[in-house]
Amino acid sequence: MDIAIITGASSGLGREFARHIADRYQRLDEIWLIARRHERLEVLASELAPSTHTALRVVPLDLADSSSYGRLGKLLADAKPVIRVLVNNAGYEREGLLRDMRPADMLAMIDLNVKGVTMVNRVFLPYMSRGSFEIVTGSVSAFAPMPWQAVYGASKAYVRSLVFAIREEEHPRGVNIMLLSPGNMDTEMNVRGSGGGKIGMLPYLDLAGTVKRSLSLAERGCGEYTPMTFYKAYRLLAKLVPSTLMARFTRLNSGGANGRGL
Numbered sequence: 001m002d003i004a005i006i007t008g009a010s011s012g013l014g015r016e017f018a019r020h021i022a023d024r025y026q027r028l029d030e031i032w033l034i035a036r037r038h039e040r041l042e043v044l045a046s047e048l049a050p051s052t053h054t055a056l057r058v059v060p061l062d063l064a065d066s067s068s069y070g071r072l073g074k075l076l077a078d079a080k081p082v083i084r085v086l087v088n089n090a091g092y093e094r095e096g097l098l099r100d101m102r103p104a105d106m107l108a109m110i111d112l113n114v115k116g117v118t119m120v121n122r123v124f125l126p127y128m129s130r131g132s133f134e135i136v137t138g139s140v141s142a143f144a145p146m147p148w149q150a151v152y153g154a155s156k157a158y159v160r161s162l163v164f165a166i167r168e169e170e171h172p173r174g175v176n177i178m179l180l181s182p183g184n185m186d187t188e189m190n191v192r193g194s195g196g197g198k199i200g201m202l203p204y205l206d207l208a209g210t211v212k213r214s215l216s217l218a219e220r221g222c223g224e225y226t227p228m229t230f231y232k233a234y235r236l237l238a239k240l241v242p243s244t245l246m247a248r249f250t251r252l253n254s255g256g257a258n259g260r261g262l
């Protein structure tokens with residue numbers, strides 16, 4: 001049985017990936033939609049069902065919760081699928097001065113963006129084989145230290161390092177892993193116009209275009225995709241300039257520039 005799996009499918013970028021995957025890979029036997037909000041996933045599955053022959057499986061799980069990995073392992077052991085497409089996308093973001101942040105928010109970012117993204121790989125990679133590919137959603141926030149997004153940025157820097165390492169591990173057996181590093185997207189996490197910092201004034205990506213291009217690049221074996229010239233230039237700048245200076249630059253563009261600090 002050939003399947004695709006999308007984490008964080010209940011909204012934003014993940015939901016867009018689910019729509020495009022259902023349309024683009026009509027020969028899949030199943031698409032598994034994972035997130036916490038069960039009803040949202042059911043609505044998406046019923047929206048997609050009329051236009052695809054692929055079965056849609058709703059898998060409501062909290063990927064920050066360690067017990068979920070065992071439950072996924074059991075599902076996989078029962079179904080014994082070949083995972084053709086994996087979109088490891090679920091993520092959580094809260095901003096603020098680290099010394100003022102709610103510990104629960106900080107832990108939620110670490111538990112999902114670091115532990116969850118890692119364990120999704122551990123659980124699913126053994127079921128991928130030659131020709132399969134994975135897209136992992138990082139962020140431009142990984143390129144340089146981000147005051148007011150210190151934990152989030154660091155969690156995405158972890159993702160970036162993890163992806164490039166396991167990409168090499170998987171390359172010999174023909175499984176491609178691609179890091180997608182988006183800039184601003186108008187989703188529940190980052191509703192356009194809602195933030196106080198200057199980061200919200202930076203360009204927003206087109207979700208459909210980002211998803212289409214990500215899928216075609218990952219199919220072709222690409223390792224890294226940062227949409228938009230603006231964010232590609234920022235990636236290059238962050239490579240050339242020392243991190244301590246970059247952090248000063250990113251502070252001026254963050255919530256801190258407005259004294260927001262949440």
Ligand SMILES: NC(=O)C1=CN([C@@H]2O[C@H](COP(=O)(O)OP(=O)(O)OC[C@H]3O[C@@H](n4cnc5c(N)ncnc54)[C@H](OP(=O)(O)O)[C@@H]3O)[C@@H](O)[C@H]2O)C=CC1
Nearest residue numbers: 008010011012013035036037063090091184185187189190
């Ligand atoms: N929006 C932006 O500007 C940017 C976003 N990103 C990254 O893009 C990815 C997608 O985010 P985006 O679509 O923007 O935001 P959304 O908030 O719209 O989507 C986040 C998704 O992750 C799911 N999720 C959150 N917590 C958990 C959890 N504990 N277990 C399982 N699923 C969870 C949510 O579903 P549910 O609540 O139902 O569990 C939802 O489906 C994230 O990794 C984010 O960090 C990167 C750069 C910029």
Ligand SMILES: CC(=O)[C@H](N)C(=O)O
Nearest residue numbers: 139140141183184190
């Ligand atoms: C560009 C951003 O700061 C965004 N909020 C993100 O999630 O990385």
